[in-house]
Amino acid sequence: MVEPQRTVLIRGTGLLGASIGLGLRAAGQKVWLSDPSPTAQRIAQDIGAGTIYEAGDQAEIVVVASPPEVTAQEVADALQNHPTATVLDIASVKGKILSQLNALAADAQHPLQQQDLHRYVGTHPMAGREKSGPVAARGELFTSMPWVICAHETSSEEAVATATALARSLGASVHRMTATKHDESVALISHLPQVAASLVASRLQDAETSALALSGNGLRDVTRIAASDPNLWVQILSGNARPVVEILYGLREDIERLIGTLEEPEAPGGQADIAQLIAEGNAGVTRIPGKHGAPPQSFAVVTVIIDDKPGQIAAVLNDVSTVGVNVEDLRMEHSAGHQVGMLEVSVLPGRRDELAEALTEMGWKVVLS
Amino acid sequence: MVEPQRTVLIRGTGLLGASIGLGLRAAGQKVWLSDPSPTAQRIAQDIGAGTIYEAGDQAEIVVVASPPEVTAQEVADALQNHPTATVLDIASVKGKILSQLNALAADAQHPLQQQDLHRYVGTHPMAGREKSGPVAARGELFTSMPWVICAHETSSEEAVATATALARSLGASVHRMTATKHDESVALISHLPQVAASLVASRLQDAETSALALSGNGLRDVTRIAASDPNLWVQILSGNARPVVEILYGLREDIERLIGTLEEPEAPGGQADIAQLIAEGNAGVTRIPGKHGAPPQSFAVVTVIIDDKPGQIAAVLNDVSTVGVNVEDLRMEHSAGHQVGMLEVSVLPGRRDELAEALTEMGWKVVLS
Numbered sequence: 001m002v003e004p005q006r007t008v009l010i011r012g013t014g015l016l017g018a019s020i021g022l023g024l025r026a027a028g029q030k031v032w033l034s035d036p037s038p039t040a041q042r043i044a045q046d047i048g049a050g051t052i053y054e055a056g057d058q059a060e061i062v063v064v065a066s067p068p069e070v071t072a073q074e075v076a077d078a079l080q081n082h083p084t085a086t087v088l089d090i091a092s093v094k095g096k097i098l099s100q101l102n103a104l105a106a107d108a109q110h111p112l113q114q115q116d117l118h119r120y121v122g123t124h125p126m127a128g129r130e131k132s133g134p135v136a137a138r139g140e141l142f143t144s145m146p147w148v149i150c151a152h153e154t155s156s157e158e159a160v161a162t163a164t165a166l167a168r169s170l171g172a173s174v175h176r177m178t179a180t181k182h183d184e185s186v187a188l189i190s191h192l193p194q195v196a197a198s199l200v201a202s203r204l205q206d207a208e209t210s211a212l213a214l215s216g217n218g219l220r221d222v223t224r225i226a227a228s229d230p231n232l233w234v235q236i237l238s239g240n241a242r243p244v245v246e247i248l249y250g251l252r253e254d255i256e257r258l259i260g261t262l263e264e265p266e267a268p269g270g271q272a273d274i275a276q277l278i279a280e281g282n283a284g285v286t287r288i289p290g291k292h293g294a295p296p297q298s299f300a301v302v303t304v305i306i307d308d309k310p311g312q313i314a315a316v317l318n319d320v321s322t323v324g325v326n327v328e329d330l331r332m333e334h335s336a337g338h339q340v341g342m343l344e345v346s347v348l349p350g351r352r353d354e355l356a357e358a359l360t361e362m363g364w365k366v367v368l369s
Numbered sequence: 370m371v372e373p374q375r376t377v378l379i380r381g382t383g384l385l386g387a388s389i390g391l392g393l394r395a396a397g398q399k400v401w402l403s404d405p406s407p408t409a410q411r412i413a414q415d416i417g418a419g420t421i422y423e424a425g426d427q428a429e430i431v432v433v434a435s436p437p438e439v440t441a442q443e444v445a446d447a448l449q450n451h452p453t454a455t456v457l458d459i460a461s462v463k464g465k466i467l468s469q470l471n472a473l474a475a476d477a478q479h480p481l482q483q484q485d486l487h488r489y490v491g492t493h494p495m496a497g498r499e500k501s502g503p504v505a506a507r508g509e510l511f512t513s514m515p516w517v518i519c520a521h522e523t524s525s526e527e528a529v530a531t532a533t534a535l536a537r538s539l540g541a542s543v544h545r546m547t548a549t550k551h552d553e554s555v556a557l558i559s560h561l562p563q564v565a566a567s568l569v570a571s572r573l574q575d576a577e578t579s580a581l582a583l584s585g586n587g588l589r590d591v592t593r594i595a596a597s598d599p600n601l602w603v604q605i606l607s608g609n610a611r612p613v614v615e616i617l618y619g620l621r622e623d624i625e626r627l628i629g630t631l632e633e634p635e636a637p638g639g640q641a642d643i644a645q646l647i648a649e650g651n652a653g654v655t656r657i658p659g660k661h662g663a664p665p666q667s668f669a670v671v672t673v674i675i676d677d678k679p680g681q682i683a684a685v686l687n688d689v690s691t692v693g694v695n696v697e698d699l700r701m702e703h704s705a706g707h708q709v710g711m712l713e714v715s716v717l718p719g720r721r722d723e724l725a726e727a728l729t730e731m732g733w734k735v736v737l738s
Contacts, residue, residue, distance in 0.1 A: 126583055138736045140674055143711070146583045177579060185580035188572060193591040196569045198650030199623050200562055203616060205653045210546060211554035214495055214515045215657050218594045222562040223657065225587045226650035234643045238634035245631040247572060248624060254568050255621050262614040265607035274603045281567030281595035284574045288584050288592065305509055311690030313699065318687045321680030330682065330699050342512070367507045 007032060008166075009059035009082070011074055013044035015132045015141075016090055016125065017065030021049030022139030023170040032059060044134040058082055061162060064089040068235040072100035079116040086162040087120050092186065093239035094122045094150045094179035114154070121163040122150040122179055124186070125172060132229055140171070147172035150179045187243035194225055194233065195248070201226035217331075299328045300352035303367040304343045304359060316343055316364060323358045325351045342367075376401060377535075378428035378451070380443055382413035384501045384510075385459055385494065386434030390418025391508030392539040401428060413503040427451055430531060433458040437604040441469030448485040455531040456489050461555065462608035463491045463519045463548035483523070490532040491519040491548055493555070494541060501598055509540070516541035519548045556612035563594055563602060564617070570595035668697045669721035673712045674734040685712055685733060692727045694720045711736075 008024055010017045013035040021031045021044060031050030035041040045052050053059075062078040064071055068091040075097070078087045091097055105114045127145040147167035151160045167174050177185070201223040204212065237244055254277065261273045306312040313332075320327060329346035347355055352368070360366045377393055379386045382404040390400045390413060400419030404410040414421050422428075431447040433440055437460040444466070447456045460466055474483045496514040516536035520529045536543050546554070570592040573581065606613055623646065630642045675681040682701075689696060698715035716724055721737070729735045 126585055138672075140672075140711075140734075140736055143674065145585075148583065175579070175582060181577075181579065185577070185583055188576055188580055189584050189588050192572060193569055193588045195627065195646075196565045197587075197591055197654075198647050199620055200565045201651075201653035202623065202646065202649035203557060203561060203619060203653065204656050205649060207557055207653075207656065208550075208554070210544070210550065211557055212656055212658055213544060214517065214554055215558050216495055216514075218566075219558050219562045220657060221590045221593045222566055223650075223654045224590045226647075226654040228647060228651075230644040230647035230651065233647045234640045237631065237643050238640055241631040241634040245628055248628050248631070250572060251568055252621070252624050252628065254571065255617060255624065258564065259614055259617050259621065262606065262610040262617070265610040271603045271607055274606050275599040277564075277571065278567050278595075278597060278599035278602045280571035280574060281592075282570075282597075282599065284570035284572065284576075285566075285592045285595040287573050287576065287581055288589060289581055303507075303509075305512065309695065311693075313696050314683065314686030314688075314690040317683030319683075321683040324680075326678065327682050330701055332699055342509075365509070367509050 006030075006060040007057075008050075008061045008063060009034065009053055009057075009078075009085075010050060010063045010065055011035070011078060012065035012067075013040045013049065013134050014065065014067075015128070015134065015136050017063070018044040018047065018049040018134035018137035019127075019139060019141040020063055020065065020090075020125075020170065022047065022137055023142060024166075025050060026139045027169045029169070032057065040134055044137070047134060047137060049134065049137060059085050061085055061166065062087045063166070064091075066091075067232070068093055068097070068239045072097045072104070075101060075120060076104050076110075076112045076116075079119060080111055085119065086159045088123050088159075088163045088166070089120075090123055090125055091239075092124055092190075092236045093183060094124060094148075095183045096239045098122060098150075098152055098179050117152070118154050118156045119159050120152075121155050121159045122152065122182075123163050123167065124148040124150070124182060125167065125170075126186075126190070127172075132232070142167070143171035145172050146175050148175045148177060148182050148185075150177060150182050152179060183240050184243045187240055187247055191237060191240060191244045192247050192251070194228060195237070195244070197223050197226040198228075198233075299346035300349040302345045302347060302352060302356050302359065304345065305365040305367065306341050306343055312341075313343055316345070316359070319359060319362050319364070320345060320355065323355055325355045375399075375429040376426075377419075377430045377432060378403065378422055378426075378447075378454075379419060379432045379434055380404070380447060381434035381436070382409045382418065382503050383434065383436075384497070384503065384505050386432070387413040387416065387418040387503035387506035388496075388508060388510040389432055389434065389459070389494075389539065391416065391506055392511060393535075394419060395508045396538045398538070401426065409503055413506070416503060416506060418503065418506060428454050430454060430535065431456045432535070433460075435460075436601070437462055437466070437608045441466045441473065444470060444489060445473050445479070445481045445485075448488060449480055454488065455528045457492050457528075457532045457535070458489075459492055459494055460608075461493055461559075461605045462552060463493060463517075464552045465608045467491060467519075467521055467548050486521070487523050487525045488528050489521075490524050490528045491521065491551075492532050492536065493517040493519070493551060494536065494539075495559075496541075501601070511536070512540035514541050515544050517544045517546060517551050517554075519546060519551050521548060552609050553612045556609055556616055560606060560609060560613050561616050561620070563597060564606070564613070565620075566592050566595040567597075567602075668715035669718040671714045671716060671721060671725050671728065672736040673714065673728060674736065675710050675712055681710075682712055685714070685728070688728060688731050688733070689714060689724065692724055694724045 007030045009032040032053035033050040034053040064074045066074045071091045104110045104112045125147045127141045261270045331344040376399045378401045401422035402419040403422040433443045435443045440460045473479045473481045494516045496510045630639045700713040
């Protein structure tokens with residue numbers, strides 16, 4: 001836990017800043033808020049994220065939750081105005097901000113000194129929502145989510161410990177790595193999927209309605225995150241341009257290869273190339289860890305066909321719980337034209353048959369996978 | 370309904386063929402099964418999908434459910450061996466099969482006549498599973514799913530009506546379009562997402578474990594369908610090569626543009642280019658129809674924080690149903706390191722506050738979106 005007597009100043013009260021405020025307040029912490037937008041600042045205070053900061057007051061911890069493009073400047077400013085505080089930022093890119101800070105510290109014209117950076121730690125909570133602004137904030141946003149702590153070469157141990165305690169007090173799970181490793185990691189597991197989802201979704205803009213009517217869960221899954229905020233993603237992608245572009249080179253090569261194959265699908269080796277692409281995807285997807293960071297695990301699925309009316313899902317799951325089987329994952333199958341749904345209940349493989357039998361006896365229409 | 374006295378022969382008893390058999394049997398139909406693999410044929414019979422076909426018996430409807438690469442040959446064969454039967458296939462590509470059949474009919478050396486094709490209708494049930502083979506079959510596979518019927522220029526009205534009735538008797542929702550339109554549509558809404566998912570997932574093959582530990586729902590959603598069968602997808606992609614490659618040209622152009630921008634992220638116009646890409650994705654994703662083919666609709670989300678133990682989800686949904694609010698969608702948030710889960714319950718926006726209030730009163734930890 002962060003020691004309760006220490007005061008935290010949050011600079012930037014958008015979705016993440018206000019959520020941190022709410023979470024810290026719930027943990028009994030004293031929180032000050034500041035934002036260039038008086039409205040955002042006021043809303044954050046009104047929802048209980050903290051009290052508006054008064055210039056000159058000294059914070060012991062400063063969390064910079066500004067947009068990525070102004071983060072380095074805000075961190076520098078915080079280090080100077082709060083000369084004993086630990087300062088952390090929460091931007092989605094880390095290397096660029098660290099270089100900007102090092103450049104400011106090396107610049108004789110700028111008041112920031114290299115030793116000020118001992119009190120700085122870059123961090124990145126891997127949490128977010130499609131909505132933005134303090135109105136969408138929630139203190140539980142970080143619960144169970146990874147929070148990356150990127151100590152740099154001259155971060156003090158105390159600063160790193162403070163950042164770690166703050167992340168943990170919000171329920172996050174702390175992962176330590178360098179800024180470079182962080183940026184490469186998020187380019188792959190966050191920025192690449194965002195680019196892919198946006199590219200696929202953008203092809204739908206001019207699609208015919210009759211084609212879109214055939215959409216299934218595959219398309220919905222692939223494009224779900226394409227609903228993200230353009231403004232934020234400009235800053236993220238341009239702030240992490242090098243690692244992202246390195247991955248896009250590989251993607252371009254694969255697409256070139258696939259185009260070449262599909263231009264002459266009957267040419268020798270063509271079919272093997274396509275099979276190879278899909279098989280590589282098979283291999284890659286099995287490497288994504290499962291729930292709660294456990295090793296990837298295959299669950300067995302029991303599908304229950306239900307009417308689309310209130311209480312049906314609850315009734316099924318109520319019966320599942322009387323059998324004493326834990327639900328590992330849940331999915332509703334959506335499709336066009338019918339008023340029934342398929343509820344896919346994932347359970348440990350060893351419990352599948354028992355559950356299916358019990359639900360069938362209870363009168364449910366059950367399909368095994 | 371298909372008239373019960375008509376006998377249906379299913380050629381090919383893999384996942385789809387055996388599922389059609391199960392569904393037709395459940396609807397009271399007489400079903401014969403044949404498959405080049407005696408094992409597949411036997412399993413399909415054992416699970417109740419029909420009885421093994423005896424050579425020479427005359428079917429009134431033949432469903433060709435063979436792999437796409439042999440479908441045309443199987444259809445031609447069925448048209449000749451069952452000279453009064455309606456013959457339909459269910460392969461995922463339609464134009465190529467129709468051209469192959471037309472070529473056979475035009476070939477003086479081949480016994481197939483142009484007039485035989487009056488009895489043929491190409492169809493495509495948009496249903497499937499990650500698993501394959503008759504063991505994974507289920508009669509309800511097509512419930513609520515789109516089933517495309519592609520009448521060609523010389524399909525008889527009777528043959529089209531028979532195919533339509535068969536699809537409807539399995540609970541599917543029928544969509545009529547030409548083979549060309551079908552192939553363009555599935556290239557966009559099915560084959561493109563598959564390619565994108567496989568390409569993203571294949572990049573994960575050599576990723577470091579520390580990077581994969583940061584995986585969130587975004588990556589999981591984008592790559593879920595990358596677990597598909599390479600063998601089948603070789604046939605689908607090479608069988609629909611032209612429409613797919615046309616879409617990939619556009620994708621390649623967008624990736625080229627993005628690479629150019631990210632190579633010089635500070636160049637004039639670069640940021641606007643990135644914002645444009647994400648905004649186009651925003652626009653595209655809103656065009657995907659919602660549940661049951663209804664217009665896309667935004668639901669409000671009520672998030673409930675629950676312990677990861679049996680019965681918790683059921684208990685929440687049970688309480689939701691006592692409030693009388695219909696659950697439009699459900700999602701579990703998974704993440705690393707914690708034993709709590711977030712159950713996201715989507716409801717009509719007008720019911721959100723009422724539900725949140727009621728659940729809070731019932732003692733649940735509720736977060737509004």
